[in-house]
Amino acid sequence: MIVMKFGGTSVGTTDSIGSVAQIVACALEKQAARAPAASDGEPGEDSPGVMVVVSAMSGVTNTLIDAAQTAAAGDETPYRDARSQLLVRHQVVAGQLIEDGVERAALGRLFDNRLREFERLCRSITVLGELTQRGLDVVSGVGERLSAPLLAAVLRARGVKAQFVDAGELIITDDQYGSANPLMGPTLARCRDRLLPMLQSGVVPVVTGFVGATENGVPTTLGRGGSDYSAAVLGAALDAAEIQIWTDVDGVMTADPRIVANARSMAELSYEEVAELAYYGAKVLHPKTATPAVDRKIPLRVLNTFNPGHPGTRIVERTRELRHGVKAITAVRDLRLITISGRGMIGVPGIAARTFDAVARQHANVLMISQGSSEQSICFVVPESEGEAVIAALKEAFARELAQQMIEEIASQPDIVIVAVIGAGMKGTPGIAARVFSALGERGINVIAIAQGSSEANISLVVLQASADDAIRAIHDTFELGTE
Ligand code: ASP
Ligand code: MG
Numbered sequence: 001m002i003v004m005k006f007g008g009t010s011v012g013t014t015d016s017i018g019s020v021a022q023i024v025a026c027a028l029e030k031q032a033a034r035a036p037a038a039s040d041g042e043p044g045e046d047s048p049g050v051m052v053v054v055s056a057m058s059g060v061t062n063t064l065i066d067a068a069q070t071a072a073a074g075d076e077t078p079y080r081d082a083r084s085q086l087l088v089r090h091q092v093v094a095g096q097l098i099e100d101g102v103e104r105a106a107l108g109r110l111f112d113n114r115l116r117e118f119e120r121l122c123r124s125i126t127v128l129g130e131l132t133q134r135g136l137d138v139v140s141g142v143g144e145r146l147s148a149p150l151l152a153a154v155l156r157a158r159g160v161k162a163q164f165v166d167a168g169e170l171i172i173t174d175d176q177y178g179s180a181n182p183l184m185g186p187t188l189a190r191c192r193d194r195l196l197p198m199l200q201s202g203v204v205p206v207v208t209g210f211v212g213a214t215e216n217g218v219p220t221t222l223g224r225g226g227s228d229y230s231a232a233v234l235g236a237a238l239d240a241a242e243i244q245i246w247t248d249v250d251g252v253m254t255a256d257p258r259i260v261a262n263a264r265s266m267a268e269l270s271y272e273e274v275a276e277l278a279y280y281g282a283k284v285l286h287p288k289t290a291t292p293a294v295d296r297k298i299p300l301r302v303l304n305t306f307n308p309g310h311p312g313t314r315i316v317e318r319t320r321e322l323r324h325g326v327k328a329i330t331a332v333r334d335l336r337l338i339t340i341s342g343r344g345m346i347g348v349p350g351i352a353a354r355t356f357d358a359v360a361r362q363h364a365n366v367l368m369i370s371q372g373s374s375e376q377s378i379c380f381v382v383p384e385s386e387g388e389a390v391i392a393a394l395k396e397a398f399a400r401e402l403a404q405q406m407i408e409e410i411a412s413q414p415d416i417v418i419v420a421v422i423g424a425g426m427k428g429t430p431g432i433a434a435r436v437f438s439a440l441g442e443r444g445i446n447v448i449a450i451a452q453g454s455s456e457a458n459i460s461l462v463v464l465q466a467s468a469d470d471a472i473r474a475i476h477d478t479f480e481l482g483t484e
Helices: 015-032 060-072 077-097 103-128 131-142 140-156 184-200 227-237 271-279 290-296 353-363 382-395 401-404 432-440 465-478
Strands: 002-006 050-053 162-165 205-208 210-215 217-219 242-247 266-268 300-304 313-316 328-341 366-371 379-384 409-422 447-450 458-464
Touching: 002 015, 002 227, 015 050, 015 077, 050 140, 050 227, 050 401, 060 077, 060 103, 060 131, 077 103, 077 184, 103 131, 103 140, 131 140, 140 162, 140 205, 140 401, 140 458, 162 184, 184 447, 205 227, 210 432, 227 242, 227 271, 227 290, 266 271, 271 328, 271 409, 290 382, 328 382, 328 465, 353 379, 353 382, 379 382, 382 401, 382 409, 382 447, 409 465, 432 458, 432 465, 458 465
Parallel strands: 002 050, 002 242, 050 205, 162 205, 242 300, 266 313
Antiparallel strands: 210 217, 300 313, 328 379, 328 409, 366 379, 409 458, 447 458
8 A cells, every 4th residue: 555645736726636636546556556465464565455535725834824913913804705715726626627416516515614614613713802822723624624625525526436534534643733743643543444344345545634633523733744654653653665756846855946957756765864854954755754754764756746757856864875975965044043052152051051940941953063173162952043042041040150250151143044955975984074075165154053964864064145156166066966
């Protein structure tokens, strides 16, 4: 059995949904042609069948979230507009791809009910004047609850036996609304009960990405971009032979092609590498996607709905080639570098602990830390949006040390970018860091700070926004990532 996840752009228009249906039908034929070696009905490598996981149509989740937020602020126009606009957008596709009048009417009623419910929710948000994370999860999951039944019906119109399934019935999570964590035990049991009989009778389940529910049935979401993660969770639960992530690019690229002209798609990557790339801003996969796949060693594949003949990128535990050590470069932007410095810090225990305690209390995300061995300074990087609050918290936490000049300065540098150089083959390969830095040095690019994770699959450099693109191009060139 394989899992095929289609992202927002893949289901964004009538044409793309038509391509998706074609891709699924082909895959199903291929799967069916494989003789099932294990006929004991257990899921696994040899069981045939296809499961589809789908995102909301592109832009829909943003529209829903915006509608809920403006509703909380008392503005009712956006959610009313959203309701009618979303109804039309889904109905147009249904009208163009589904001929059967009965099927189309049923789908129309489903859209209408869902959107009526959405409007009702927004109205109560306006009345309360408050939007909770729990409420937001109900609203933001509406897009998948429209796109998945639509795609299921389009598949049926093409002669594929497909059935819509709400992931609220399958993915059981904790109650961390907004980025809920799947509980694998109950999720596994639900998936087996609900999906195996469908797969065994040749039905393609079409499951909503992004959403889940608590054990008590309260709707949750897995975080923005979480449909990839949904696919991996479902694939792991049923021990899929492969988890395919269908998107709008030819797989995972060596760098952002808008910055590096000769960036290219990579044939293979390891779970570790893709996790590093996702963490450092490459918009390839939700950062948690590899996690469920790793334990069961299920290969992931990133493919292009708009160029289905391209083999894309295969993501496995261990790749065959470890070229150059460096495989890809990515960047996280809009960051601020904060530096705490002072001679009084030398040898004083607990400064680092207190620093990060103060930062944690602001719920700020620290992307990188570095401390020189002289101990005269600690520097770390946080998102720009959290910078002011973090500095205020630090000034308060170290008020006494600042007054006594044990700490001389809490400085901050905006317009910071972290450039992350990634490749598992850097492990134990000497000289990579030197090549990175000489490439930058030759072009006069100043590196403000560096860090290497202990995984050694990543070297991160802090540079100014103004030189970030040049830095990426320089490293890409030096390691000749543009050629196979
Ligand atoms: N529709 C959700 C989002 O936009 C989930 C996804 O696309 O993966 O965040
Ligand atoms: Mg998406």
